[in-house]
Amino acid sequence: DGGITQSPKYLFRKEGQNVTLSCEQNLNHDAMYWYRQDPGQGLRLIYYSQIVNDFQKGDIAEGYSVSREKKESFPLTVTSAQKNPTAFYLCASSTANYGYTFGSGTRLTVV
Amino acid sequence: SQQGEEDPQALSIQEGENATMNCSYKTSINNLQWYRQNSGRGLVHLILIRSNEREKHSGRLRVTLDTSKKSSSLLITASRAADTASYFCATESKSSGDKLTFGTGTRLAVRP
Numbered sequence: 749d750g751g752i753t754q755s756p757k758y759l760f761r762k763e764g765q766n767v768t769l770s771c772e773q774n775l776n777h778d779a780m781y782w783y784r785q786d787p788g789q790g791l792r793l794i795y796y797s798q799i800v801n802d803f804q805k806g807d808i809a810e811g812y813s814v815s816r817e818k819k820e821s822f823p824l825t826v827t828s829a830q831k832n833p834t835a836f837y838l839c840a841s842s843t844a845n846y847g848y849t850f851g852s853g854t855r856l857t858v859v
Numbered sequence: 860s861q862q863g864e865e866d867p868q869a870l871s872i873q874e875g876e877n878a879t880m881n882c883s884y885k886t887s888i889n890n891l892q893w894y895r896q897n898s899g900r901g902l903v904h905l906i907l908i909r910s911n912e913r914e915k916h917s918g919r920l921r922v923t924l925d926t927s928k929k930s931s932s933l934l935i936t937a938s939r940a941a942d943t944a945s946y947f948c949a950t951e952s953k954s955s956g957d958k959l960t961f962g963t964g965t966r967l968a969v970r971p
Binding site: 781783792806 | 892894899900901902903904905956958959960961962963
């Protein structure tokens with residue numbers, strides 16, 4: 749089945765620690781995105797990539813980093829510089845003129 | 860920045876009734892999309908309507924777009940308890956670099 753897989757489903761981060769969220773797609777989509785969702789809120793764009801080896805900052809990129817070494821993969825690292833990382837993180841991919849396909853999300857909690 | 864704003868923020872209806880959600884946006888768009896999110900899950904794409912279209916249907920869903928008023932509505936007919944979810948509109952526009960900008964969503968509760 750084609751789709752997007754995010755892992756892990758739940759992630760706990762200690763203060764000062766970097767953590768990496770995985771996002772893999774087998775849809776052959778060129779574009780991939782990372783969004784952050786806070787309780788009762790809409791989605792805010794962190795980073796996006798429209799082609800391999802290229803990515804751009806979204807609206808709230810500070811404290812996050814990404815890489816796009818393969819078309820299928822777009823991991824997100826939440827660094828210690830992100831002071832309020834507790835949130836629900838959603839990865840998506842798209843192809844032109846169609847809607848986005850989303851993964852099932854990773855819930856990150858600071859402990 | 861968030862361009863789409865949904866109205867109402869929350870809606871509670873009885874099973875079998877129709878549910879209408881509205882979305883307003885600020886700048887010219889390429890297309891507008893509606894998504895559904897069950898609690899704690901990812902978003903599911905429902906309908907995409909292009910700026911030169913006025914109405915689209917998909918099963919029990921009907922979406923209208925009024926570009927002169929910069930607004931859209933999502934109608935769910937004959938609602939079911941399984942329709943309980945949050946619904947988001949999202950706009951794609953040149954001003955956003957052809958990326959989607961999401962609204963804050965409408966939480967729909969359908970009572971059995």
